[in-house]
Each structure stands twice: as C-alpha cells, then as structure tokens.
Amino acid sequence: MVVGRFFGWLVLFAAGAVLVRDTLAWVDTRALEPLSLGGLWSNLNASGLIAARHGIEGFAPWLWNWALGPALAAWALPVLAILGFALLWICRRPKQRRFG
Numbered sequence: 001m002v003v004g005r006f007f008g009w010l011v012l013f014a015a016g017a018v019l020v021r022d023t024l025a026w027v028d029t030r031a032l033e034p035l036s037l038g039g040l041w042s043n044l045n046a047s048g049l050i051a052a053r054h055g056i057e058g059f060a061p062w063l064w065n066w067a068l069g070p071a072l073a074a075w076a077l078p079v080l081a082i083l084g085f086a087l088l089w090i091c092r093r094p095k096q097r098r099f100g
Contacts, residue, residue: 004091012084018077037079038072 022034041049056064 001091001093007083008087008091010084011080011087015077015080015084018080022077034075034077035071037076041072041077059083 018035018040022032025035026032035043038049053064056068
C-alpha cells in the first residue's frame with residue numbers, strides 16, 4: 001500500500017509538472033498547446049517511443065493504429081491526474097475501527 005501511495009504522489013507530481021509546462025508554454029506563445037502522452041514520452045525518451053512503435057507495428061499494426069496511437073494523443077495532464085488520484089484512492093489506508 002505504501003508503494004502504491006508513493007507512485008500515486010509521483011504521478012500527481014508529474015501531472016503538476018505538465019501543468020506548469022503547459023502554462024508556461026501558453027504564456028510564452030499565447031496559444032494553448034497541451035502536451036500529449038506521446039509528446040511527454042518523446043521528450044523523456046524518444047528512442048524508446050520509436051522502438052515501441054516499430055516493435056508493436058511489427059506484429060500487430062492494428063494495436064498501434066486503433067488503441068495505442070489514439071491513447072498517446074490524449075492530453076497528459078488529466079490522464080496523469082486521474083491515474084494519480086486513482087492510485088491514492090485504491091492504496092489508501094484502511095479505516096481503523098474503534099471498539100468500546
């Protein structure tokens with residue numbers, strides 16, 4: 001449970017970093033261009049994204065075209081925030097019962 005809460009906070013921290021990045025980009029360019037999950041992955045490890053795409057397209061191109069490609073096009077902020085809150089909720093401490 002502690003590990004799940006740790007990763008939940010880590011993912012929420014990443015969501016906050018994406019929020020700061022999107023806000024600074026908006027202030028700088030006066031255009032709202034939110035960071036996608038694929039863009040985030042590309043910024044962190046571009047060769048890993050390319051290798052994953054070629055590997056998946058090698059045996060199941062429909063999987064990339066119909067599932068992973070559209071999922072990676074999603075805005076990173078709400079996805080990370082929902083994932084972080086879900087991890088924190090699932091791994092929350094059990095309620096202690098009082099007797100007597």
